[in-house]
Amino acid sequence: MKRIDNKNNLYKTASSLVVSGLILLGINACQGENNNNFISQNSRQNVTNPALSLATQRPLSPKYMCFNVNSVRIESWRDTDLVKNVSLLNPRMLRLPGGEVANYWDWQRGGLIEDTSSLPGGLPQFLRYQARKNTASKLEDFKIGLEATGTSPLFVLNMLTSDLKSQIQMLEKAEKIGIPVEYIELGNEFYFNIKNYNTVFPTPRSYAETANQWITAIKQKFPDVKTSVVGAIPIPQRSGRLQNWNKAILGPVLQNAEAITLHLYWENGLNSSSSTPFTEVEIPIVLGEPFRNWQTLQTDPNFQNIQNKKIWITEYNLRETKPDNQNQEQPKVAGTWAHGLYSAAMSMVFLEDSRVELICNHLLAGHPHFAAVIDKxxxxxxxxxxxxxxxxxxxxxxxxxxxxxxxxxxNFPEKYLLKGKNNFEYPSLYGWLFSNAKSQKGIILNLSPQPLKIDVTPLFTQPINYEQISGNPLTSNVNNDLLMNNKGTVSGALSLPPYSITKLSP
Known part of the structure; x- marks a missing residue:
């Protein structure tokens, strides 16, 4: 992967842009001929400084931040390095035992089912070998990890290779040993045209009817539990099973379920047929994709038609398609700082829809090209x-x-925008303010190649602490060595480095 060691090539230090009262000034700073991806609207007009604008307040679930766990990759929840780094992420919930793993999970064994004779397609390829040996994730192991990281579980039930009686017994034992039973998903991604899935659920309707039966039985034992059923955003050129999935789900099942589950994997926006390295001119294309894909999702009928129910996005991440006939061992974007900013932007745009109650990034621990915590x-x-x-x-x-x-x-003024794929315009500054009865915190992205300044007094009347992470978007960063971390206290103007994320807190 191409690296640029001269940060001046990326962090252009021409004229700093200034936001006074959260209005961008410094009109000419972004109009240089060498920065065609930074655009300005009505830049020659005189601009006054109106009061800071905030969007309508939406409730924030205490379980909003979650991570999906591939439990066959966790050798021990007693590993102090693992616990330390998971705790650094500060998640509120862990999705256990994972996604596709859950469909083949034996909770009593603490690993995958041993007998696969009833599976016409066998185990998925990634579960056939070393993963079968892992039995380190029994309920007692989960309890150790949950308590050590201060999290609660989102249980994904095994509706494929287990049965309702066994899964209720699992939930009852979990509650008995002190694991809260609050959030439950009814299986994982059964909308795919896979032999194993088609055998148990021949049609989307058959899953809907079975899920309804399970929800009724579970709520008799756990009346306060929140349940979610498998939903789908159809992918072009996929099977009719996927295209027709939500039609069968939205009616009969959601009468009893609290939520519908969606999995969203968005591409990097680059030419998937090319094996050339990730380059500087492609940075704005990549960083614009969370916003462009989010806008597209808003118009999808499968998303619009989810009415009066919560949405749980229990898997999401950047997905990269390898070029055809290319032996590309290293992905273009995944694992770079651009991926970090992409993940943050993707996590934040979901907040724009109040139906979204929780999000689980995929993956908690694994390879740095995909996971939040790097597997040793x-x-x-x-x-x-x-x-x-x-x-x-x-x-x-x-x-x-x-x-x-x-x-x-x-609501930062849309005075300066960035150009992404197909000239899609997205904000150079993007942020959210979070509150409770006693305090406020904020998060702000600077996705531009320019240092920007904001006046934080409209958000915080008292001096505020900040922490910033910034870096070269092209750099693959497996040890955080090449990221810059800056902390301090500010009252008034705060500088936002290029390609940065900034947290503001009391």
């Missing part, structure tokens, strides 16, 4: 568990949302 056994990793670039950005968002009960989008 990942190839080429010289250290034990550590945060990836994506995990570093999400850490600040986890801190900012902790114990907050409401969220408001900060």
């Amino acid at each position: 056994k990942a190839p080429g990793i010289p250290r034990s568990f550590n945060l990836s670039a994506s995990g570093s950005a999400l850490r600040l968002l986890g801190d900012a949302t902790e114990e907050m009960t409401s969220a408001q989008k900060i």
